[in-house]
Amino acid sequence: MAHVRQIKYLLSYRYTTKSQLPNRNNVVAGYFTCYQNPKQKQCAPTIYRDSNLKIKTTPPKSLRRAYFVALSMMQFTTSVPYLHQTKTHFSNSNPSSMNKNNQIPNRNTNIKPWFPTSKALTNFGDTNCMEQLLVHCADAIETNDVTLAQQILWVLNNIAPPDGDSNQRLANSFLRALTNRAAKNGTCKMLVEVSNARNNLNIETHRFSIIELANFVDLTPWHRFGFTAANASIIEATEGFSVIHIVDLSSTHCMQIPTLIDAIASRHEVSPLIKLTVADHANIDQIPFHVPPMLDLSYEELGSKLVNFARSRNVTLEFRVVSSSYTNGFASLIEHLRVQRLVYSGEALVINCHMMLHYIPDETLSLIHDTNLNSNSNSYVYDTFSSCSSSAAVTVTTTATTTSLRSLFLKAVRGLDPTLVVLVDEDVDLTSNNLVCRLRSAFNYLWIPYDTVDTFLPRGSKQRQWYEANICWKIENVIAHEGVQRVERDENIGKWEQRMRNANFQGIGFGEECVGEVKAMLDEHAAGWGLKKEDEHIVLTWKGHNVVFASAWLPA
Template sequence: MMQFTETPPPHLHHITTTFSNHTMSKTPIYRTRPWPGFPTSKALGSFGDANCMEQLLVRCANAIESNDATLAQQILWVLNNIAPPDGDSNQRLTSAFLRALIARAAKIGTCKMLAAMANAHCNLAVNTHNFSVIELASFVDLTPWHRFGFTAANAAILEAVEGYSVIHIVDLSLTHCMQIPTLIDAIANRLEGPPLVKLTIAGAIDDVPPKLDLSYEELGSKLINFARSRNVLLEFRLIPSSYADGFSSLIEQLRLQHLVYSESGEALVVNCHMMLHYIPEETLSPLSNTNRNPYSFESSSSQSLRMMFLKALRSLEPTIVVLVDEDADLTSNNLVCRLRSAFNYLWIPYDAVDTFLPRGSNQRQWYEAEICWKIENVIAHEGSQRVERLEPKSRWVQRMRNANFKGVSFGEEALSEVKTMLDEHAAGWGLKKEDDDLVLTWKGHNVVFATAWLPA
């Protein structure tokens, strides 16, 4: 974290006045270097609750956006003292947002003073870990964040493909096929015997964590060997395709295959695990500003690539589409709106990590680096560089219905398996059913949703 070694401006009266009505929190009081006219370390304790930290971050964001370097520096000084990067969960969360705001100031150059300070005193790059396959498998098992979606999706997929001798799985997953071995295990134990499994992935997420330290070709070889050990014949195919254009290359290849296999009785499964929110949506680039339609059907200029992608999937008549993603809204073009939304969602992983990982462990560092990367992308970047554009479940449900899909309810077996999986984790995790959908919760707050869809 940046250390403010220069003497700050002479007072923070307007900040202390704004927050003077808040009660003292239980946050430990930090011994800060006294400055003439600044709050003492005792007074800084009153800023320690999450609501005050959020308000300070909002005011800092507004100061940076309005190029008020003096006010921004004052608030940053306070935040730097009350939110150490190794503090409690709220402090670590605030520290990550503080870092992201400094990165934004350095990146966009509106606050020249802050940009110069950032460049001189702080390396702002978030260092995410390159995982081995074993490390990544262990990493995603740490919490239900990914396992919830794996478990719910696999149960829905198994039910949908019952009786098929050939199953084509299109895996659009943030976690580099970590869901697939469990699915292969379940498929291998079918009463009617294991089917031929065709696995297609889009090599498109090298710039988004978690990152894997081996190529997709090597990953494919490992999956083929694993399937062989379970007496399942697996064919692996990589289609280079990017979320930036709505996976247009993938869609085109699937369309060509569909023409060949549509009458062969092959099941087509599309598994979307925390990947579709990287496809650009309406607030980034309306299609009216693009030169060409990446798909070969007519569409109105008001449609986003997300909508076009879903309609293209619908035209392939898939056996089932499973959509799992994080239940938050990070699409606003307004920085403060995004900051508030992200702050009130991303406290969850910081809070949860305290229940299962000790301070200083490598896994904890990797875990929190992933969150820091997300926060920086949401706060410090704009335009096409801001790829963390989460949408809440309600909006995805409406998108799927508009693309002529109908929701299918998760069965009792899926519910039972998810509950069994949650029993392996901390008591704060929970499960609730909303209409046809399943939602993972932490202390009652929505975290991740799982939905399953059939062509209407």
Template sequence: MMQFSEIPPLHQIPPFSIPTMNKNHIHRARPWPGFPTSKGLGSFGDANCMEQLLVHCANAIESNDATLAQQILWVLNNIAPPDGDSNQRLTCAFLRALIVRAAKSGTCKMLAAMANAHCNLSIDIHTFSVIELASFVDLTPWHRFGFTAANAAILEAVEGYSVIHIVDLSLTHCMQIPTLIDAIASRLEGPPLVKLTVAGGATEDVPPMLDLSYEELGSKLINFARSRNVVLEFRAIPSTYADGFSSLIEQLRVQHLVYAESGEALVINCHMMLHYLPEETLSPFSNVNSNPYSFEPSSTQSLRTMFLKALRGLDPTVVVLVDEDADFTSNNLVCRLRAAFNYLWIPYDTVDTFLPQGSRQRQWYEADICWKIENVIAHEGLQRVERLEPKSRWVQRMRNAGFRGVSFGEEAISEVKTMLDEHAAGWGLKKEEDDLVLTWKGHNVVFATAWLPA
């Protein structure tokens, strides 16, 4: 591996060009006096080396060393074209996020000025129609794994109930619900009444974006359920992750006695949404007083802890928690960069197996990953919302909130395996105690857990 010290001195570095997200931009490394040609840059192209260069670049930007940062940026710009292989595209996205960070923070003023002068760094996030989003989600097990595992756990938990109230906190705008309705419709004892509650507008600023309101989405879901002879009642409660879904929790609390007495099943379905709740590294919150629904901040608990305790106070029939198995919570930029680089290579690696280069869907898919990378790297404080936690920490949170884990049955495992057979060979499934984990080439990707009140 080439040593960092082998990067040439600044007088041998040509003027810097910033990578753009323009799909028409075909990047070629250019030969410059005193620096190896693109052929000579080849030894830099190893993923570990790219990660090290990004780390050095982040440190240079944070320490306001514009000269060193510019040198590294030039090297990265030449070895990581936006239309390269999966590692190059991954590195290009991180490079872009570091430039955005420099421009935002005002540190490394020379870089900030260059970023502002040379290019538009915005990401073109696609807004999906319902049909587009449904087919987009079906392309990969990334979401389908959680849908399949969660639906199996929910169906088992609500067996025999004539009324099922589902609270769907999902990043994918209820895309799981039609498959759940299909399964519910074919129950031997006949379909129940289904009440569906969502947090309206919870992820307006987080991709994937949807091109219609939750009221319109609700109408479509009601019509779909009717076509399956299922009566569906839909309700969107304006509520957001920023305050721990406090208004949603309050509305559920008010209804708690009603549905408890009427024998409704209460299902809380959390699909890749809870990691947007603020956690301990953002700001300390208090121990919740004796009231389990209290959202009054005072000392050491995060909104995640408070939200889960409030859920426990609702005595749900089942809680399903599905999320990505990584840790993006560190307040140290380099730690976060390493964690994100060593997790987000997976979507770049997998996309080559199911979407051709240059396809619109691939542009949408990679723009969403770029958004995530930018949020993790370029933002701080309340703006940094991509705060993934690993499965082990969520398991501990759930236990601390008064839940006990339940195992996924053989039927659930069989259904997940059948679903994975429809996708590329690199996808796998493993069971860790009670939980299921989706893997790519042996690396943990997404976990699924199911919980009952202890």
């Protein structure tokens, strides 16, 4: 059987003379696979069209990819930029067919080259084409195909400037992430020098003051949607309680709490006592990354300002910080709450999870074996990599079922018998261990923040730079990192719903008053934002696409 020796492609497609081919068929030049015959060393074309222009043989995937990149390059130059000096052989090469610069002239024909896409490939500003290029680049980097990866990076640098339109800036962010991944991937390290000439690969995330962060969060419904839905649900669930204990697991550093304090103060003549507990991982060494947005002050200072704000609204607020991290499923926080429940059993306990739980490791990062996962258990089981000093953390070696810290955290929360659990997160799945699958999922979701930014922030503004730097950070973490370094592991609403039900929670719907408040909030923003209800949940949409979901849960 013949073996593939090498694949060559042309930058222009043309026909050889009919007399050169068997059965007088036309070859689509650009698709050539050279087979080495054990008896006769010769190269024969394997991709051709008959007189009816039907493809007789399907080109291999690697050849289709190479031709796609070559066709992309035709839009910018007739010469190919190589990292290394390579010698390319052409079928029916003729010195007269070369121009004076030894370049192949671009010969237009009426026959389109074969490629598996429904859209024309000449529109390289199209997001589908950019996605294809990014996918091929990721595949080339993973297989250490330096030449092909460099060629695709070169094309992307031409069609995706960092200051272009929303689609170009999106593609540029993925380009930076792929370049950073290449820096860690064997022989592809040399590609960093190529992209460094065009892009600064360092992402500078801003540290916000409280006022800056409050204004930043209010720019878009991305967070305000969850704040509004959660506050309405919390007020309804805690009606009649004299003490409300709120555990705020939020990526926005308690920016939801001032509006909640205002809402509570306006509904009660004598406001209930509010206890606010937050998890702080600023001083924990095991944290791989500090996730943006980041504050420029400590949680103790933040708590002092919140207490003063609550006092100005005639609300008594107790603020407590527990040193705990998402890396081990907030183990020390769970133990602290367990002790508190034994002492203060009559208070309303609300677990408010706002875009934070997807940082807890899931099944794709580590497998944890637990022999006792029923909801009445007081044991909280961790994997052997957990660095928790809490007495609640144990390692179980007997294998019965396989689960993750994410599911174990929810089961531990269920063991606290909370009054309400609010879960708000981004409706996208970024957990795949396959880079290409993860890239496609991220690309088809993260176009939304780039598309929305034009509606509320002008070009060149500081806030816009901060906003897009945070998106770039997320893209880089999803694409360039693996293992414990990859902390952005979002799951869609379906997976979270299954986890909550497995932990013995039941969903409750949002009332008309809550939905009305969310709609009123959306009216303050651009017309593209919308709201839809899915079962008991509500979902924030942009131009009809799911963005963020909000859900409320009670112990079953």
